[in-house]
Each structure stands twice: as C-alpha cells, then as structure tokens.
Amino acid sequence: MKHRIVVLGAGYAGAYAAGTLARRLSPADTEVTVVNAEPDFVQRLRLHQLAAGQEVEAPQLADVFVGTGIRLRLARVTAVDPERRVVAVADAEGGGELGYDTLLYALGSHAANRGVPGVAEHAFDVSSRPAALRLRERLDILSRRDEDGSVLVVGDGLTGIETATEIAESRPGLSVALVARGELGAPLSAGARSHLRRACDRLGITVLEHLSVEAVEATRVLCAEGAALASDATVWTAGFAVSPIAATSGLEVTENGRIVVDRTMRSVSHPNVYASGDSAYAIGDNGRPLPMSCASAGYTGMQATSAIVGRLTGRKIPNTKMEYLGNHISLGRRDGILQVVDGEAQAKPTYVGGRKAARIKAGILKMSLWTTSHPTFGLPKLKRHLAVVPDAAAERTVA
Numbered sequence: 339m340k341h342r343i344v345v346l347g348a349g350y351a352g353a354y355a356a357g358t359l360a361r362r363l364s365p366a367d368t369e370v371t372v373v374n375a376e377p378d379f380v381q382r383l384r385l386h387q388l389a390a391g392q393e394v395e396a397p398q399l400a401d402v403f404v405g406t407g408i409r410l411r412l413a414r415v416t417a418v419d420p421e422r423r424v425v426a427v428a429d430a431e432g433g434g435e436l437g438y439d440t441l442l443y444a445l446g447s448h449a450a451n452r453g454v455p456g457v458a459e460h461a462f463d464v465s466s467r468p469a470a471l472r473l474r475e476r477l478d479i480l481s482r483r484d485e486d487g488s489v490l491v492v493g494d495g496l497t498g499i500e501t502a503t504e505i506a507e508s509r510p511g512l513s514v515a516l517v518a519r520g521e522l523g524a525p526l527s528a529g530a531r532s533h534l535r536r537a538c539d540r541l542g543i544t545v546l547e548h549l550s551v552e553a554v555e556a557t558r559v560l561c562a563e564g565a566a567l568a569s570d571a572t573v574w575t576a577g578f579a580v581s582p583i584a585a586t587s588g589l590e591v592t593e594n595g596r597i598v599v600d601r602t603m604r605s606v607s608h609p610n611v612y613a614s615g616d617s618a619y620a621i622g623d624n625g626r627p628l629p630m631s632c633a634s635a636g637y638t639g640m641q642a643t644s645a646i647v648g649r650l651t652g653r654k655i656p657n658t659k660m661e662y663l664g665n666h667i668s669l670g671r672r673d674g675i676l677q678v679v680d681g682e683a684q685a686k687p688t689y690v691g692g693r694k695a696a697r698i699k700a701g702i703l704k705m706s707l708w709t710t711s712h713p714t715f716g717l718p719k720l721k722r723h724l725a726v727v728p729d730a731a732a733e734r735t736v737a
C-alpha cells in the first residue's frame with residue numbers, strides 16, 4: 339500500500355510543500371492529497387489590494403498541480419483525529435474522512451477579534467478572500483455616495499498600514515483614518531517611522547495614536563480613552579489567530595492554538611503530524627518564535643518537506659535556515675518600507691524606502707506567487723495528460 343501524505347491547506351506553506359513532496363517522492367510508493375477550502379491559490383499578501391479594488395491573480399489549484407499526480411480535495415477541514423490518523427472534511431456532497439500516514443497541517447490563520455465586542459458583527463477584515471471582497475463591496479458603495487465616506491482601520495501592524503495606505507491611494511474620495519495603540523509604526527526605526535508618517539500625510543490618512551479600541555458599533559468605534567470615532571467601514575487588523583482544529587484534536591499546541599513542533603516541523607506530541615506556516619509554533623535561528631509571515635511559511639514548509647522526504651527515504655534531513663530578516667511593507671503601489679531587523683528581532687537603524695522598496699516588494703510578490711504556483715518549476719504543462727485526480731475520484735474514506 340502506498341504511503342498516504344495528506345496536506346491540509348494550499349496557501350503559501352501547503353501548496354509549496356505539497357508540490358515539492360510530489361516532485362521528490364516516488365509516485366510508486368507515495369500518494370499526496372491536498373485538502374483546501376477554495377479552488378484557487380489565494381495570494382494573501384495582496385488581499386488589501388483586492389479589498390481596495392484592484393485585480394489580483396488567483397491561479398486555479400487544479401492547474402497549479404497539473405503533472406504532479408497530487409489529488410486535490412476541495413473541502414473544508416472540520417477535524418483531525420491523530421489517534422485514528424484521519425481528517426474529517428465537509429463539502430457540498432456532505433464530506434467524509436480521509437486517512438493518512440503522514441499529515442502536514444498548514445491551515446494558516448484568520449483575523450482575531452481579541453474579545454472586543456462588535457468586531458464580528460460590524461467590522462471588516464482582509465485576512466481571507468471572502469472577507470476582502472466584502473470590504474471591497476462596502477467601499478464600492480461608499481465611493482458611489484455623494485458625501486465622503488469614512489474608513490477607519492484599527493491596528494497599525496503591517497496589515498493595518500498596508501490596508502490603510504492602499505485604500506487611501508486607490509480611493510482618494512474616501513477619508514481614511516488609522517488607529518494605533520501606541521506611536522505609529524513603533525517597531526520601525528526612527529527613519530522608517532518618519533517615512534511612514536510622510537506617506538500617511540501624502541495620502542491624506544488621519545493618524546490617531548495612543549488609542550485602544552474597546553467596542554465596534556455599526557457607525558462608530560469606542561475607545562478606552564473616551565473617544566468615539568465615526569466610521570462608515572471599520573477594518574479590523576488588530577490581530578490574527580489560528581483555527582481551533584489543532585487544539586481540539588489533541589495535538590500539543592501553544593495557548594493560542596499553534597502546533598508546537600521540533601526543529602524539523604514535526605509535532606512534538608504526534609510524530610506522524612507536521613505543521614508549517616502560520617499554524618506552526620516554530621523557533622527561528624535567533625531563538626525566538628518565527629512571526630506569522632510569508633517568509634516563515636516558506637522556511638517551515640521547506641523544512642517540513644525535507645523532514646518528511648528524509649524520513650521516508652532514509653536520507654539525511656538537512657536543516658533549513660529559519661531566519662527573520664525584516665519586514666517589507668507596501669504603502670500603496672509606488673511607495674514602501676523595507677525594514678531590516680537584527681538578531682534580537684529589533685529594527686536596525688537603516689531602512690529602504692520609497693519606489694525602490696515598492697519595486698523590491700513587487701518582485702517578492704511575483705516570486706512568492708511563482709514558486710508556490712509552479713511546484714514542478716513549470717516543467718510539465720506538457721504532461722497535462724497526467725492531470726490532477728479530480729475530486730470525485732478522491733477517496734472518501736481510507737481505513
């Protein structure tokens with residue numbers, strides 16, 4: 339019987355890992371199944387652009403995996419049972435169970451309301467494509483109105499900064515405000531902070547600092563400091579969380595539900611399970627937890643892949659580097675900040691800003707799309723006849 343590898347999630351971590359596993363392992367001995375909720379590869383790094391109204395390429399996963407032999411199962415993962423080694427999935431036909439010998443868990447993350455009342459009911463976010471499209475629809479309505487609409491972005495982390503600047507640049511008719519709990523862009527170097535402030539001024543963004551949002555209502559946001567801020571569309575970017583599936587499955591997780599893994603991305607509690615991307619709690623080369631990021635998804639996906647291949651083939655498992663080099667923040671389409679950090683994850687005094695940073699970021703976005711959506715390095719478009727096994731043919735239950 340073939341060794342069954344099931345990869346949960348086809349985002350930056352999962353799509354890359356699945357393609358690489360299929361490329362490096364013999365199809366005679368191994369079968370790789372990918373379960374993903376959506377039919378295409380979502381470029382999460384660009385969801386703020388999608389929300390602002392731009393078109394963002396989304397390759398079909400069936401095309402991405404052409405020639406790899408990967409079985410693609412379009413379904414929502416609802417549970418993992420690591421004792422029985424099965425994954426429960428739900429789809430339009432009702433779902434079922436998938437058995438595995440090795441599991442790679444890469445279900446990513448979603449916006450977290452941090453217990454603030456009203457966020458779930460009234461706020462928008464950009465953490466998934468459906469969420470970004472909901473915001474886009476709202477912005478379309480506001481843009482069509484006669485009077486100016488107001489957009490309030492809560493959170494001045496990387497996602498908040500990128501979202502506020504993108505909306506302000508793409509929709510100059512709307513008034514955009516950015517709410518920061520402390521000083522705007524506090525983790526950045528002094529030079530990068532000034533650059534960010536100038537960019538906000540240029541784009542007409544109102545920066546509201548030292549405010550903690552404690553409730554979101556339909557048309558306003560209430561702050562602990564007593565301020566009530568009017569808003570026609572509140573965008574919540576003040577935190578990300580992972581799905582509760584890992585925690586409820588009995589895998590060892592951190593208190594916020596990320597799967598605890600060893601240096602090879604193997605679960606410390608269940609040796610048949612690996613995790614990568616935002617779902618994994620992995621320690622970087624600097625001894626600190628890797629941040630949720632595309633780069634971390636790449637490193638952890640690569641390391642998990644090498645470990646699975648090594649253990650199945652008896653080859654030595656190489657150590658993938660696990661670096662945290664810095665942050666790359668877009669400020670609309672023509673400006674950006676590239677902030678390098680030191681070994682303690684603190685901003686170095688120098689940064690790259692402006693068009694140069696925007697061009698580098700555009701290059702990174704292209705590269706991350708290409709590497710993820712060409713798991714066979716573009717070779718086998720000619721092997722279309724080996725196409726992905728269609729959903730209907732995928733096994734429903736494997737004992």
Ligand SMILES: Cc1cc2nc3c(=O)[nH]c(=O)nc-3n(C[C@H](O)[C@H](O)[C@H](O)COP(=O)(O)OP(=O)(O)OC[C@H]3O[C@@H](n4cnc5c(N)ncnc54)[C@H](O)[C@@H]3O)c2cc1C
Binds near residue numbers: 374380413447500
């Ligand atoms: C707007 C925005 C901008 C960002 N910008 C940057 C940036 O500039 N640089 C950077 O490094 N990081 C950035 N990030 C963070 C980065 O996108 C994530 O860290 C990265 O996507 C993590 O990769 P992943 O593979 O773990 O998860 P994802 O890319 O989110 O992939 C998870 C996959 O799992 C699927 N899935 C989830 N739950 C289920 C389920 N129950 N059943 C089936 N399928 C499921 C999803 O559909 C998705 O395909 C940004 C995030 C956002 C939201």
